[in-house]
Amino acid sequence: METLTFQFPAAEPGRGRTLVGCVSSGDLEVLIEPGSAGTVQIQVMTSVNGSGARWTQLFQRLFEGHTWPAMNIDIHDFGATPGVVRLRLEQGFEEIAHD
Numbered sequence: 001m002e003t004l005t006f007q008f009p010a011a012e013p014g015r016g017r018t019l020v021g022c023v024s025s026g027d028l029e030v031l032i033e034p035g036s037a038g039t040v041q042i043q044v045m046t047s048v049n050g051s052g053a054r055w056t057q058l059f060q061r062l063f064e065g066h067t068w069p070a071m072n073i074d075i076h077d078f079g080a081t082p083g084v085v086r087l088r089l090e091q092g093f094e095e096i097a098h099d
Contacts, residue, residue: 002049006042006059013037014069016096021088028080032092035070046077058082062089071096 013034021029035041040063044055073092075085 002046002051004044004046004052004055006044006055008040008042008059008063008068010035010038010040010068010070012070014071014096016098018092018095020091020095027084028075028077028088030088030092031074032096033072035072037070039070040068040073041071042073042075044075044077046075046079048077048079054082058085062086068093069096 013036014032015034017031017033019029019031021027042059046055073089077085080088
């Protein structure tokens, strides 16, 4: 198991919180909660050691150049592919946009 942390600039905190996915399904779960103003804080717990570069690239494409609400994101990964990770994150963002 490996724990990775990432930070990106953000706007004011969002309002909603959500949980999407289910780690016991062999997929991953994403918990999104309001964060501290100015920061997107991400923590990834992954079963795939040495996957930091993959996560870095995925988050850079998703967060850099966009203004997101400040949020804390916890990801519990069970070896999901980057496409599934992005899908779950987008599902979570859609959920908090409706709160």
